Amino acid sequence: MPWRRRWRAALTTGAALVLATGCGTVEERRTAAMDAALDFERALAARDGAAVCAVLAPSVREEVERSARTACEEGVLTEELPSAARAPDDAVEGVDVSGRQARVVFPADTLFLSQFSGGWKVIAAGCTPRPQRPYECLLKGG
Template structure:
């Protein structure tokens, strides 16, 4: 029976920690990628901003604006976000709350990509975001 108990505990630990590093390591990687996104925003580098978007978010942005991402993203009015206040990572999804913005990300093979940005919380409803996937 102690073997079964150990299996339950081991599974819980495995599931909690996940295969992609410890929670603090994952939060660190998410913070790095968001910081890179915010630096590109501050520096007005549309190519880097578009490269940081998840494919479906980029596609939605281009379809809505009927132009290339590099042109469209400058017209979205994304706020200067400021410093990172908190990072939540669950599985392949993350939320980063910054001083003046909230950004959502998803994990891809080549790193964390922004799925939604320019987001404002709404009571009892999903965040309202300037850019997001369809």
């Protein structure tokens, strides 16, 4: 029964491909989260409010508009957020991804991101660690 051998070979090959791509998806998510964080930092450094807001999660955009009482594009630039303005590409100190959540660490800032249907979005920025407590973030959703 040669067709059974071919079928088993096809299943074995298919299983190997699933395992190989499963390992790659973590790295792909890590890269995509880092790219979104870099987009945020570049836009912030350029004072491009529209580009900053484009990378924010919907709840964060709403919170910016509510607290600033203006459009996100204007309000986000009034926030006193730290920035990796100098060569943010070289400034990434670490990226952690767990499922649909990510943390990207820069020397002066830590960003938290979540994966949405439209890609990775910043759910918190201007975050600093606190011993034995959650991070304190200047910008986050309500």
